[in-house]
Amino acid sequence: MRIILIGPPGVGKGTQAHRLADILKIPHISTGDLFRRHIANSSRLGKSVKSYADASELIPDVVAERVVSERLSRGDAAEGFILDGFPRTHDQARVLDAILETRGAKVDHAVEFILDNAELTSRLLSRGRGDDTDAVIRHRLNVYEKERDTILGHYGPVVAELDASGSVEEIGERLLSTLGARVLQVLGVHGARSSRTAV
Numbered sequence: 001m002r003i004i005l006i007g008p009p010g011v012g013k014g015t016q017a018h019r020l021a022d023i024l025k026i027p028h029i030s031t032g033d034l035f036r037r038h039i040a041n042s043s044r045l046g047k048s049v050k051s052y053a054d055a056s057e058l059i060p061d062v063v064a065e066r067v068v069s070e071r072l073s074r075g076d077a078a079e080g081f082i083l084d085g086f087p088r089t090h091d092q093a094r095v096l097d098a099i100l101e102t103r104g105a106k107v108d109h110a111v112e113f114i115l116d117n118a119e120l121t122s123r124l125l126s127r128g129r130g131d132d133t134d135a136v137i138r139h140r141l142n143v144y145e146k147e148r149d150t151i152l153g154h155y156g157p158v159v160a161e162l163d164a165s166g167s168v169e170e171i172g173e174r175l176l177s178t179l180g181a182r183v184l185q186v187l188g189v190h191g192a193r194s195s196r197t198a199v
C-alpha cells in the first residue's frame with residue numbers, strides 16, 4: 001500500500017506514520033528526517049541543504065526528488081511505503097507519480113491531517129525543539145498553506161480528510177478506519193487490530 005500523509009508541521013504525521021508503518025510492515029519515509037540525518041552527519045548533501053532547512057524553506061525540488069527516488073528504490077519500499085513530508089510541490093508530485101508508474105503502481109491513499117492553528121502552535125511549542133519559536137512556527141505554517149493547495153490540487157479526489165485532534169490512540173484509530181478495508185485485509189481482519197490496541 002502506498003500512502004502519502006499531508007499536513008502542517010506539528011500535526012502528528014510522524015507519530016502516526018511510525019505506528020502505521022509498524023502495523024502495515026512498510027517503511028515510514030520522512031524527507032525531513034532524511035535531510036536532518038544528512039545534516040547531522042555533515043554529508044555533502046547535508047551541507048548543501050542546511051541553509052534551507054535552517055530557514056524552514058523548501059529544499060530545491062531536484063534534491064528532494066533525488067533523495068526520495070533513491071529511498072524508494074530500496075527493496076523494503078517495493079510493496080508499499082508511507083511518505084511523510086513528500087511531495088510538497090507540483091513537480092515533486094509529478095516525479096512521484098512517474099516513479100510509481102514505472103512500477104505499474106500509484107499512490108493508493110492520500111490523507112490530510114487537519115487541526116486548527118491554535119492547537120498546532122501549542123503542540124509545536126510544547127515539543128520544545130530549539131527552532132520552534134513563535135515566529136518560526138508562524139512561518140512554517142505559512143509555507144505549509146501554499147504547499148497544501150498545491151498537493152490537494154494534484155491529488156484532489158483521492159485525498160481523505162482526517163481529524164487530527166485528540167490522543168495519539170484516537171487519531172491512530174481514525175487513521176486506520178480512514179484507510180479502510182484494505183488495512184483490515186493486511187492485518188488479517190479485526191483480531192489482529194484489537195489484540196494490538198489492547199496491549
Ligand code: AMP
Nearest residue numbers: 031032053056057058059064085086088
Ligand atoms: P519536515 O520535518 O517535514 O517539516 O521537514 C523539515 C525541513 O526539511 C523542511 O523545512 C524543508 O527544509 C526540508 N524538507 C523536507 N521535506 C521536503 C520536501 N519534500 N521538499 C523540500 N524540502 C523538504
